[in-house]
Amino acid sequence: MSVYRRKEKTIKRLAYYQIIGGVVGFGIAIWSMMMTESITGGTLLVLAIGLGFFSFSIYCGQQLLKGAIEKGLRLAMLNQALQVLSFTVVGFGLNYVAGLGFLLGVDFTEGSKVISLLTSSGFELHINSRAELNTLSINLVAIYLMRTIATIQKKAAQEAELAEYAARGKQIQ
Template sequence: MIRNIQLTKYVDKQYVGAVKFLAYYQIAGGVLGIALWAWMVAHVQNVSGIYLLIVAMVLWEGFSIYCGPLVLQQPARGLRLSAINQAMQIFSFAVNGYALKYVAGAGFMLGMDLTAAPKFLCNLTLSSLEITINREHDLVTLGINVVAVYLLFLCNKQLGLLRSQPAA
């Protein structure tokens, strides 16, 4: 159960709604990610080689779920961990057969596909974790999740305001 604390004691009044949104967004994003993975595993015929990926996904999505209530219960610690969570979601890449893309919640990805002729990419996505090892060696892409950049900015701005307040 999420303890109900007076966020206005810790968070600038103009950001209380945004901080609450961040908390619930992270919980929902993590739950959605785990639900999507559970659905996918239930519909895959051969699951033998996917166990390590499932463990990684549960840990990453679980971290997002953990950060949500923490923002509401212990804003300073929760915002620090949320900033880490959002930073892990900013960049995606695929190069020389290796790829990584992590989104917990919604993602608005802007990037470049440099595989053949450079082309601009623009994608909307929901919770996902894509890890590729030793596949699609010719694929070269770089991307930035604009949603994660904004949420990281929000976390850092609020952390700065928390640090500038005198100790009670």
């Protein structure tokens, strides 16, 4: 029995998590745009980037569900890596969460203050705005999911290596 078979429930949960996080984020982004009074080119650019990230999350989950497990895990790992770091520094910042996020970090704006935030799907991109903010956070949920994905990938690689070794042993005899 392959690692992917033994971890089928975990992989399906990860797939649905990726899809639901992307769909919720997509919906929130569209709703936010509809609530915006004036839409500028910059607003549309940020919206397009956010929708691209959320679409990528949906695609990751879809790959896992359709059986492209190795590809889906690589893409899900990348998607989670994009969510690990959240920052705002001298007017530039990024915060991307598709699914759930538990952000733990430091707000350097007025001294050093520890911050924590439980959040759901969202996307913020600051380009030359909110210059007064200086924050740095890590998403513990994304780190946990990356660890889970890495464990599955490692076990699959070990299993493939053992199978290759066994096949070579049969060829020699």
